[in-house]
Amino acid sequence: MVNIIWFILLAGGIILSMFNGKVDVISNAAFAAAGNSVAIVIEITGVICLWMGLLRLAEASGLVNIIAKLAAPIARLLFPDVPRDHPAFFAILMNLAANVLGLGNAATPFGLKAMQYLQELNPDKKSASASMITFLALNTSCITLIPTLVISLRVQAGSASPTEIIGATIFATCIGTTFAVFFDRILRRRYFGR
Numbered sequence: 001m002v003n004i005i006w007f008i009l010l011a012g013g014i015i016l017s018m019f020n021g022k023v024d025v026i027s028n029a030a031f032a033a034a035g036n037s038v039a040i041v042i043e044i045t046g047v048i049c050l051w052m053g054l055l056r057l058a059e060a061s062g063l064v065n066i067i068a069k070l071a072a073p074i075a076r077l078l079f080p081d082v083p084r085d086h087p088a089f090f091a092i093l094m095n096l097a098a099n100v101l102g103l104g105n106a107a108t109p110f111g112l113k114a115m116q117y118l119q120e121l122n123p124d125k126k127s128a129s130a131s132m133i134t135f136l137a138l139n140t141s142c143i144t145l146i147p148t149l150v151i152s153l154r155v156q157a158g159s160a161s162p163t164e165i166i167g168a169t170i171f172a173t174c175i176g177t178t179f180a181v182f183f184d185r186i187l188r189r190r191y192f193g194r
Contacts, residue, residue, distance in 0.1 A: 013026065014026060040156070043156045058101065065097075067097040067100060067101070068090075068093035068094055068096070068097045069093075071093055071096050071097060071100075072093060075089065075092060075093055075096070078134055078138070078181070079092060079131050079134060079135070081121070081129065081130060081131045082118070082121065082131050083121075086117065086121065087113070087117050088114055088117030088118050088120075088121060088131075091110050091111075091113040091114035091117055092110075092114045092135055094107075094110040095107045095110035095111045095114055095135075095139060096138065096139075096142060098110060099139065099142035099143075099144065100142060100143055100144065100145055101144075101145060101146060101148075102144045102145060102146040102147045102148040102149070103148060104149065107139075111135075111139050114135055115132060115135070115136075118131050118132045118135060119132070130188050130191075130192045133184065133187075133188070134184050134188070137180040137181070137183075137184045138177065138180060138181070140180070141173065141176040141177045141179070141180040142173065142177060143170070143173045143174055143177050144169055144170070144173045145166075145170060146166065147165060147166065147169045150165060150169070151163055151165070151166075
């Protein structure tokens with residue numbers, strides 16, 4: 001569905017530019033954007049490598065496990081259907097810990113594994129379970145203490161103070177997570193009866 005929407009937007013823009021006689025503007029913008037995207041990816045790669053290295057240090061030092069252990073009591077309340085000794089519970093905790101540290105790229109493999117394990121626990125393979133929906137809501141709205149990608153983008157853009165957004169990010173993600181959990185509980189009771 002998203003591919004269809006993107007195609008309609010792209011085709012509509014091209015057709016509209018042809019009617020307005022601005023095809024050269026569209027083609028110049030397309031080539032400029034393609035060149036800029038490669039430059040941005042190359043610039044950000046170094047910063048992401050730095051943060052991924054820091055995550056590896058955090059994993060090796062046990063910091064990620066400490067955060068996961070701190071989150072375990074909350075995770076037990078949010079995921080009552082997931083057995084504590086199941087690999088899904090560990091993958092959920094590691095995903096949330098990486099997201100809290102602002103390392104979304106590192107959280108992705110844990111998120112994919114968590115969904116795979118949750119699907120194994122799902123009695124109805126054709127629809128998402130309550131735990132899968134809760135995990136998706138938390139994964140997309142997770143509290144972030146250090147928004148590493150945004151900070152790296154601000155550094156690349158030449159910001160005088162790239163880390164000044166940390167307080168606002170913590171506040172916004174706390175609000176987002178609170179609402180995600182609140183609405184998840186309401187909808188879980190309505191659709192799953194628990």
